[in-house]
Amino acid sequence: MSNKHYTPGNIITIGNLISELHYGPFLRDWWYFSESESENSNIYPIPLRLGFQVSLKLNQKVFTVKIIRSIQNPNIPGFICEGEGVDSGVLSSSSNAINTAYKKVFGQSKTKYPGATLLGFHDSHVIQQILDGVGFHPFTICLHNSIRIFIVSILDKNNGEGFVSCFMYKYKQKQSVIWQKIVKGLYSISIFQNGKIIKQFQDTSASLVWKQTQLLQNYNGDDLFGINNPIVQFKIKELREKFLSETCNLDDWNNERIMRHMFKLYLKKHIPGDEELWYRVFNRWYNQKSTIIEIKSFIHEVYNDNHEIGTRELRAWRAIFGAVGCKNITPFKGDISTMEFWSRAKDSKSDEEIIFNLYSNGFLNTKLNSTIRNKEFDYYKDTANVFWYSFCESFDANPNGLNGKSRILSIIAENFTYEELMENLQISPKTVHAAREYYRKNGPGCKTVDKPVIVRKKMDEIKEREFELFFADKANVNMSSYHIDKKTQLPVLYLKDQKSALWEKFSVTYPDGMKRTSFMARLQNGRFKYRDDLGGLCQICNDYSYQPFEDLIKLVSDNKMDKKVKNELINQLEVLRRHLKKDYENELLVHDNGTTSHVDCINHCLLYAFGECKEQHFSRCTACDQFFEVFINLSQILGHSYNTLLSEYQDKLTCYLAHQTRKGYLNAQFNAALNELDEHGAVIVVDYKMRILPATARETKSEFFGKRGWTLHTTLLFQKKDNEKMDVQAYDHWSCDTKQDAWFTASCFEAVFNIINPRPRWIKIISDNGGHYHNSELMAIISHWYDWYGIEVRGWIFLEPGEAKTTVDSHHATVYQLLFFF
Known part of the structure; x- marks a missing residue:
């Protein structure tokens, strides 16, 4: 169908442009943007004019x-x-409308017509009629x-007024x-949903x-x-140049x-060669100490050696000098x-x-042509010899080494060729090059x-604190309760995602x-570990996730x-x-206050879980549904003899999914509790250290129960000042x-x-749900705290073991390391 030619219809009514539609929040639906529009600024989008009507002849x-x-x-x-x-009824696209009406007339035809082509959006004559009267053509840009x-x-103004x-x-x-949009110097954002x-x-x-x-x-x-x-800046630049003055100061x-605008007005048509050379004249004149120049010799560098300045070109230079605030002060x-x-002085008197x-005193040689390279220069040959002799004597006697010689030679280095300088001063081309480089610098x-003094400032304390707070969040790291980084003497942190993903977050x-550079440098060769075995940090994760997946992969491989x-x-x-x-954990919705709400996707709705x-839920997550599809595929490929084993693995992974869901919700409760703090309240995090004994970083918690040792109970108190x-x-x-x-806990x-x-x-x-906290005796004691201590208990959040207590784990690890060295 793409190679077939279709004749556009005849326009019956051109239609109207409606400001609220074609230049409002929903303009993306009221303009036809071709595929090449964003790449070529000369291709304009086509407005879908309200009331636009076309007559077509089909079959x-x-x-x-x-x-x-x-x-709708x-x-x-x-x-x-x-x-x-x-009629086709009101449909969302021209192609559907045309093809629907065509099928009603001719029955179940397989013919399909391209609506945009039949409406004339690919015909230059029709496009010209549609674009007639369009003031501003919207365009699109892509951000990353x-x-x-x-x-x-x-x-249309320097303050950005009118930008939308x-x-x-x-x-x-x-x-x-x-x-x-930008209105009266204020930047505003409006968010539309359902119109x-x-x-x-x-x-x-x-x-x-x-x-x-x-x-x-x-x-x-x-x-x-x-x-x-860049495209927007170019459009803005075009608009602003229309209002630029023809003079400046x-x-x-x-x-x-502004200077390029002056160049376009006065010089562009008269200067040959590189358009960038003209700006050097103004830059050199602006930076030199003297405000006076001789026009012909000064602008000679814009032209090549064989070029002679014509009358029209000289007139153009005079015009631009006059336009930029200069004055002709020639006394004859x-x-x-x-x-x-x-x-170029503001007051040239x-x-x-x-x-x-x-x-008047005869110090101006008015008979000498102003151009340096002049055929009549031979007349002053004797004077030139005296100059070269004197300059060479001063150059050789300079006591400041190569840098001092380059400084002296830079006075004339740009006014003579390499050959002239080498012949008269008996120097090498490297010396001439060094002098010219000194002149340019x-x-x-x-x-x-x-040279500028570079002062390297250390990282602000606030930024360092932000980095520490980010990696104190359980959503980003898992902290080892035993393993200590030897260099920093701090607990090892196991990253839960790639470094680049953590940087984005x-x-x-x-x-x-x-x-980014400072962030990545702190993650390199420190206490932050990635792709290490994390099975020893959580028994549920080890038994119901890591091990089942390893067994399934081995089952498929064998x-x-x-x-x-x-x-x-x-x-898969x-x-x-x-x-x-x-x-999965990142898809769960938990508000800052620790509550959740309805999510349209049933896989991610915590209330449903x-x-x-x-x-009602109207969508599903494809990635989450892969959980069921993988086991269906395994059952079909491996055969029914593995159904019992696969069912066991599926049950374990279902438990792990529930564990991840609970963990995502409960981890947010710690931050929610901190957000509720005021100067009269406190958040208390409590936890027991499992037996103060040497332990490896990879043993699971189930292997640690039953050992003999001391008991350590830690209470962390968070208050706001x-x-x-x-x-x-x-x-x-x-x-x-x-x-x-x-x-012991109550004590x-x-x-x-x-x-x-x-x-x-x-x-x-906040604590775990162990029996030392979650018991009737302690709850009975709590009921009397207000009478004994005047403290109201507003809530007790029981978490799964090892969750949301990163700060306690860090404290325990530090205590353990101190005891180890002791």
């Missing part, structure tokens, strides 16, 4: 296609095709090949339109307003608005945009000499007096420019934190089957293992026996409450 039958508003959503276009007494931004309007852009992105798990505004943000800069949204924090705000894009010489007429002096006095005969959490099928099965198991271990969700600074205190209590019961709490100053009015407690 000797006449049809009409009209663009109207969609019945009036913010998007609808297409209706009518002919031979039938991931976000397609629609530019609705560009700024939009793009599609998810907000609260729903696809939304992000509408951005209505659900949220608005406003601030004084793009970065600040995007920071409020909590979305796309790893992107720059100006980049998300689209202002920094000396203060504008450093503004390349052209019949006396061809030399011509100009001044003093320069005029200098040139006039030099001329420091100026002719000027003092050497001092860190940059979103702390957009103003340390840079089975005789096609190599391609075997590799595919192993790949590895992908599933990675998803359950890393990606807890049996509390009463709403001045509602901002977090104060953390640790209280360790030891017991010579190995009992970990309710009475530890009482010892802490008696020495806390100030004592909190309310507390929340």
